[in-house]
Amino acid sequence: MSMGFRNIKIDSHVKLQIKNQQLLIDEGEEIQIPLEDINCILIENQTVTLSAYLLQKLADMGIALYVCDEKHLPNAVLLPMVRHSRHFKILKYQMEAAKPLQKRLWQQIVIQKIKNQALCLELLGREGAKELFAMCREVQSGDRTHVEAKAAAFYFKSMYGIGFSRGNDHIINSALNYGYAIVRGLIARSIVCYGLEPSIGVFHCSELNSYNLADDLIEPFRPLVDLYVSQHYDISEIDSVLTPEAKRGIFGIINFDMDVEGEKRIISNCVDMLAASYSSALQERRTDLDLPELIQLQVHRYE
Numbered sequence: 695m696s697m698g699f700r701n702i703k704i705d706s707h708v709k710l711q712i713k714n715q716q717l718l719i720d721e722g723e724e725i726q727i728p729l730e731d732i733n734c735i736l737i738e739n740q741t742v743t744l745s746a747y748l749l750q751k752l753a754d755m756g757i758a759l760y761v762c763d764e765k766h767l768p769n770a771v772l773l774p775m776v777r778h779s780r781h782f783k784i785l786k787y788q789m790e791a792a793k794p795l796q797k798r799l800w801q802q803i804v805i806q807k808i809k810n811q812a813l814c815l816e817l818l819g820r821e822g823a824k825e826l827f828a829m830c831r832e833v834q835s836g837d838r839t840h841v842e843a844k845a846a847a848f849y850f851k852s853m854y855g856i857g858f859s860r861g862n863d864h865i866i867n868s869a870l871n872y873g874y875a876i877v878r879g880l881i882a883r884s885i886v887c888y889g890l891e892p893s894i895g896v897f898h899c900s901e902l903n904s905y906n907l908a909d910d911l912i913e914p915f916r917p918l919v920d921l922y923v924s925q926h927y928d929i930s931e932i933d934s935v936l937t938p939e940a941k942r943g944i945f946g947i948i949n950f951d952m953d954v955e956g957e958k959r960i961i962s963n964c965v966d967m968l969a970a971s972y973s974s975a976l977q978e979r980r981t982d983l984d985l986p987e988l989i990q991l992q993v994h995r996y997e
Contacts, residue, residue: 700727703736703945705938710744712751733962734758734880736945738938758883760876771879784889787976797836798981799972800897803913804842805833806985810917811849813988818924822852837897842913853920854929865934869927872936873919873944874912880948880962881915882908884969896972911968915952917988918961922947925991951994952986960994961986 702717704710709720717732719725734757749772752759759772812826826845833841850858860867882905885892895906926943936944951958954967964986971984 700731701733701736701945701948702727703738703942704742705738705941707739707741708743710742710748712745712748729755729757732757734760734883734948736760736762736876738762738941740764756883756887758879760879769875771882784973784977785891785894787973788891788894791976792979794835795975795979795981796896799975799983800910801833801835801837802981802983802985803896803910804837805830806987807842807913807916808833808845810914810986810988811845811920814917814921814924815849815852817921817988817990818853820852822848853924858929864929865931865936866923866927866929868936869923869940869944870919872941873923873947874916876945876948877915877919877961877965878905878908878912881911881965881969884962884965885911888966888969888973890969890973907972911965911972914968914985915961915965918950918952918986919944919947921988922950922991946993949993951989951992953989954984954986958989958992958994959986 702719704719706721711718711720712729715729716726717729717735719727729751732755735752737760740762749759753772761770761772763769808826808830812823812830815821815826816823826849829841829845829848832839850860854866858866860870882892885907890907892905892907896910898906898909922944926940948961950961952961952964953959954964959967964984967984968986971982975981975983
């Protein structure tokens with residue numbers, strides 16, 4: 695399944711149209727981009743105009759379209775309904791997945807998340823990586839002793855100091871939330887493209903959440919956002935707000951590489967591999983997933 699490689703952020707008053715399989719962006723002068731090249735579109739400006747036909751064409755092409763709220767945080771994503779001919783078959787596998795298999799899969803996701811948190815501290819030259827690597831070995835099936843929560847508390851204190859809380863109204867949290875929302879939308883799009891039902895999670899199971907599975911699969915990707923935010927923002931910038939330039943930079947996170955099975959891959963490709971391996975794991979009752987490993991920030995180079 696080929697996915698586009700261009701990620702487009704719209705933050706001014708423009709008109710979006712589709713003509714001859716091209717996205718037309720009318721800013722006074724017209725910019726044309728082939729639809730097949732587009733991975734996702736983020737609309738930040740609430741005066742942008744577009745048609746229902748455009749929405750339908752984006753869904754046909756599997757292009758994720760994000761819309762932002764007044765705080766410029768992504769709060770909705772348009773996804774294709776059923777691009778997958780085997781959707782019902784895979785839905786049955788999701789519904790019937792045995793508890794022990796789900797618990798083993800969640801254990802692996804948590805271990806990789808904590809490992810990536812440790813690697814993040816290492817790459818930043820902070821203390822605490824050794825403790826997190828040790829916590830990886832304590833994660834049991836289904837993470838029944840809640841090592842993930844203990845690791846997260848330890849990790850954020852190592853990153854930002856004792857007084858830091860993920861609940862604080864602070865530029866660090868704004869930047870993290872923005873980055874996580876972008877990656878979550880990318881994962882939701884991939885889940886749907888692989889015929890999986892996004893509301894049926896591995897661990898997350900809220901009846902009010904349409905994206906339980908995305909909230910499961912995002913976990914090992916979060917430290918990529920953490921690493922970027924830590925390298926670009928300072929904990930002392932207490933009164934600053936996210937500027938359009940800042941958001942453009944955070945949106946660019948989806949052009950970075952992570953490592954899967956010893957190979958550097960762009961994050962959208964890593965997301966696809968994880969979704970595909972999760973689908974295979976359910977169908978073949980296997981317990982191995984293609985999980986991403988954090989590496990130093992680098993933009994993907996197309997050969």
